[in-house]
Amino acid sequence: MDQINDSGNGIDIQMNESVRVEWMILADYAEISNGKLYLMGGAWEFIRAESFPFRKAVFLAAALRIPWNATNEKHGFSFEVQDEDGGQMARVEGEFETGRPPGIPYGQSQHFPMVLNMGLEFPKAGTFSIIARVDGTIDRKTTFSVMAGR
Secondary structure, three states: OOEEEEOOOOEEEEOOOOOEEEEEEEEEEEEEEOOEEEEEEEOOOEEEEOOOOEEEEEEEEEEEEEOHHHOOOEEEEEEEEEOOOOOEEEEEEEEEEOOOOOOOOOOOOEEEEEEEEEEEEEOOOEEEEEEEEEOOEEEEEEEEEEEEOO
């Protein structure tokens, strides 16, 4: 692993570190304002539906960790919702670039929060997956269930 040590501050920088998805949270509502995440009805793993098909606004809050060496360049991301059979229900993708703000300590990684609003329709009960990719590589996966009932 390529490594640079700035002996002036004792920080080792891994030069081949890559951007990664630090966390993902499902919520009933989420937004980001001034770099802060506001969340309502969050961190659920299952929801109930009285009947099918069932429509629901699903908010996905996520944070990407941008290492020092990966700032000031474009990166791609995608989040895909799949059913139990691997069929694609929704996909959101894009690019971002995070710069180094003035005064940031040498070597410090940065956090890039985002919120995605995905209106989903569930044809039946089941377990669904959200697959996160950064720069084309699967980085994180989470699952949630939709169950029949109240």
